[in-house]
Amino acid sequence: MRDKKIVLSESEMPKQWYNINSDLPKPLDPPLHPQTGKPLSPEDLAPLFPMGLIEQEVSTERFIDIPEQILDIYSMWRPTPLVRAQRLEQYLDTPAKIFFKNESVSPPGSHKPNTAVAQAYYNKVEGIRKLSTETGAGQWGSALAFACNMLGIDLNVFMVRVSYDQKPYRKVMMKVWGADVFASPSELTESGKNILAQDPDSTGSLGIAISEAVEQAVKDEKVHYSLGSVLNHVLLHQTVIGLETKKQMEKAGLYPDILIGCVGGGSNFAGLAFPFVLDKLNGKDIRLIAVEPIACPTLTKGPYAYDYGDTAKMAPIVKMYSLGHDFVPAPIHSGGLRYHGMAPQVSLLHNEKIIEAIALPQNPVFEASVIFAKTEGIIPAPETSHAIKAAIDEALKCKENKEEKTIVFNFSGHGHFDLSSYQNYLEGNLEDYEYPDEKIKEALDKLPKV
């Protein structure tokens, strides 16, 4: 039972990020300007992002150096442990080896500070003193609040109304780290006011909150915008997860047969999986599985098409799997995997059949979550539980087929601020809401004509 954690020393922390752009089987379709429909230029992005990040967005260098100051802050919690879930294996009575990469050990409790710290850093070195962003359940907002605090810059967070009201503790966390938090839709922006004029009781959505945060950055040249997932540079920063995992697997004398991550915008999955994609392209037999909720089945049911990144059509139009920029998730669903689109890099790899995707209903996901909490001790974020359920299902297949596979999943975050969802689950109040096919057809009609 002992020695089940594979740890790296601080000196073994990756000093470079891995850039999948260098190895994609074909180039990404260019992002388009939301008003003109023409390919975006770096100048179009300059009101929103620092040049350091814009360069990373389009770079095709395979490895990009991680600046010293970022490594310094990473070392507060990195390298993160890769843990063999032996008690879970025993419970399942499976011959499979199950490992999880524990990203919940960061101060905000998820993988998100891997990019938050990098984004705050590149803004800071270019003289930006304030960022604006959106947050759904509050994980991204709290990660960026932590990062801005470490780097000494200000932060405005537009928090989706339903979470603002239902998840007060993440809001407090952001405030402790010094951020200003507003419920979205808000009266602070034109996009917010427009939505409130149509629907004063709007519970908000990520798409609306993105519009508000982008608008603030566009209107004030001293403010930049920051996005917690989807974009190439975000996925790039997350690759420290997979690069560490590779070293840890080597230490264990193993190579994974299956990698699993939950997907909202795609960043934690990409962070784990991308460093292994090149191996797969070179012929390695490895399955890469992205797991989403049936309430927001972007990869499994959405079309692969150009769509707006946000509801107010201010963010770029990108080629991705999408449920439509007007998508509003069912309030009955608890997880934070609610963005209407999917990272273009993850979308392309799915379209090329290099990665797989599955969609799961939330009650079985919570059941898996509770099994994990009871065996391995940590209470997972509901998003993370999607990966856990998929890992358990794969481990049970191994049992049936008497196969000793190595399964690695990304433990993207803990659920200490999601206990109301657990309460709803335990009291039997969660519904296995499936996003209706008609809605997907409706959304198709509203895709931009490009």
Ligand SMILES: *Cc1c(COP(=O)(O)O)cnc(C)c1O
């Ligand atoms: C934000 C979040 C996710 C989903 O976002 P991705 O960009 O798809 O990783 C998953 N798990 C946790 C814990 C999160 O905070």
